[in-house]
Amino acid sequence: MAALTLASSGRTVVVLEERRHFSTRELAARPPLERFADAYRDGGTTLAWGLPPVLLPLGRAVGGTTLVNSGTCFRTPPHVLDRWQRTHGVEPADPVSLHLSVLPAACAAGTRIVTRARATRIVTEHQAGARHAVAVEAMRPDGTSFTLSTGLVVAAAGALHPLPCYGPPGWRSIHACCRRRPV
Structure with missing residues (x-):
């Protein structure tokens, strides 16, 4: 969001990414071990310590963890969002995916992404x-x-x-x- 906001205001913006860009289709088509080695930090083996410890997939390609987090984040069911809105006045936010929406928009505004x-x-x-x-x-x-x-x-x-x-x-x-x- 910062890259999009700054580039849209006319600033020169450069985003550094540890790995390269992967399309959703390309990432899904790759064998899991290749996907983990290329797109996930520590090959997808980062642990959140607790009882029990939990694997925490972190991304290291263009889009960061939003590229790989579909296995750890699930969309809130509509009936829960409706209840939150009725009970607490919480308005649902628009879903944002850095690699699918924000970074392409930032690039259209002039952001340059330096990969690897x-x-x-x-x-x-x-x-x-x-x-x-x-x-x-x-x-x-x-x-x-x-x-x-x-x-x-x-x-x-x-x-x-x-x-x-x-x-x-x-x-x-x-x-x-x-x-x-x-x-």
Whole structure:
């Protein structure tokens, strides 16, 4: 959503994705082990610890986990949505799928997607009395790396595998690395 919103407002937007783009048809046609190796983080073996532990499929291709989460997220039945609306005034949201609707719309607005590029570090600088994000370093599967200089960093890496943030000692939050300014 951030890429679509920013690109629609005229900003230059680049989305980094660890793996490539898969169409829904292509992903469904691939043998499961190939699909898990290419589109799922840790080959689809990430665990949510508990009693019992549960496999938590996380995506690492264009669209992120929305590409692979149909097995962990189910559409709320209409009768439940109706009850929530009657009882609590909750209006159902439009279903959103990043890889099918949001990212194509963001690309139509000018977003560029760089695939096979895992973000490894947010580079910060001291400016006007505070640290600010100025670049993102990324690595390709072949070990080569590159740097994208930027005026704004939006980390959408999820809560389980956040993008590493390197700043002064004691920094723990990705949010501390980000600030808003024109690109």
